[in-house]
Amino acid sequence: MSNIYGDWLKQQREAAGLTQQRLADMAIMTRSHIAHVEAGRRVPSKEDARRLDRALNTGNVLTSFLPPEEAAVADYFEAARLLEQQAVMIRDFALSFVPGILQTEGYARAVLSTAFPRVGDEERDRLLVTRLERAKLLDDPVTPVVWALLDEAVLRRPIGGPTVMAEQLRHLVHLAGGGRIQVHVLPFALGFHPLLSNMLTLMWFEDQPPVAYAEGLYMGVIHDAPSLVQQLQHRYDFALGNALPLRESLALLEATAKDYERHD
DSSP, X not given: OOXXXXXXXXXXXXXXXXXXXXXXXXXXOOHHHHHHHHTTSOOOOHHHHHHHHHHHTOTTHHHHTOOOOOOOOOGGGHHHHHHHHHOSEEEXXXXXXXXXXXXXXXXXXXXXXXXXXOOOHHHXXXXXXXXXXXXXXXXXXXXXXXXXXXXXXXXXXXXXOHHHHHHHHHHHHHHHHTSSEEEEEXXXXXXXXXXXXXXXEEEEOSSXXXXXEEEETTEEEEEOOHHHHHHHHHHHHHHHHTSOOHHHHHHHHHHHHHHXXXXX
């Protein structure tokens, strides 16, 4: 997304002598929301844009020139994608394949190439670019902190073939080596566990309550009711308590990568 909109907002704010916090107070928004808009990471809603116009006396400029969202994602995932870019902590549970922000290009291409119904090469490439752009949030050296809880099926399903899988598993090991990303595996030997039915993402933020995102076949739901989010957090914590420790998980990833290389 071009950042002309965010840059212009910042210019108007600074010309008015306002801090991000002061503008947030005047527009009934949060400071981090303003920061994300100015940085080009988020597009305000029409109502947010109207309040910004009123606070800055810019007529209807910010309302009229809202940039279109260019990300190529499923409609049901769009709200979760925007929240993902703002989160300070993300805890993923993956049942079938590696979470999107942790995927290598080769793995992501293989996932998108085998979608059903099939998509053309141009559409697949658009989806691939968006998925790789999502992963750029990991470029920040501090946030978000990411925990990836992987069912062992994620390691064993050879998406893209042995070479792609070996690269993907080693990518996870490399990410975990930086200390900010934790990877834990729920082994097959565990049997049933409380997250076995769905993919789950838990997200925490700087200045808003945590949310949960659950995804199934052609559907995704954001849960923000505090009691339900807490219940899903408890399920995640319970499953995590039965997962392999970090060192053992990384050793399993490395060993599985070697197995793929031997069978390539």
